[in-house]
Amino acid sequence: xxxxxxxxxxxxxxxxxxxxxxxxxxxxxxxxxxxxxxxxxxxxxxxxxxxxxxxxxxxxxxxxxxxxxxxxxxxxxxxxxxxxxxxxxxxxxxxxxxxxxx
Numbered sequence: 001x002x003x004x005x006x007x008x009x010x011x012x013x014x015x016x017x018x019x020x021x022x023x024x025x026x027x028x029x030x031x032x033x034x035x036x037x038x039x040x041x042x043x044x045x046x047x048x049x050x051x052x053x054x055x056x057x058x059x060x061x062x063x064x065x066x067x068x069x070x071x072x073x074x075x076x077x078x079x080x081x082x083x084x085x086x087x088x089x090x091x092x093x094x095x096x097x098x099x100x101x102x
Contacts, residue, residue: 036072036087036088036089036090037068037069037071037072038068039058039068039069039072039090040090040091042054042058042061043090046093046094047093048090048092048093049090050085050088050090055085058080058088059085062080072085072087072088
């Protein structure tokens with residue numbers, strides 16, 4: 001029974017983290033996002049910086065048992081501290097491409 005639980009946990013972790021690790025470019029090719037466990041979903045204003053309210057949302061997700069947020073607890077002490085949140089890598093903000101005038 002314990003082995004089944006362990007295997008299920010590993011599979012679930014992979015299924016959650018694998019799609020968050022790879023992203024499709026517009027041309028269809030895959031690339032790593034450089035993010036930490038899909039935490040870009042908390043960057044609501046997409047500025048590439050976690051604001052105080054966005055950090056609070058991550059801590060709330062952690063407390064509610066969000067699998068991806070739980071993976072941020074690198075020292076495995078059961079607490080998501082400021083240094084672990086500071087280590088989150090977000091994608092850069094979308095670039096504003098200027099159109100060339102013809």
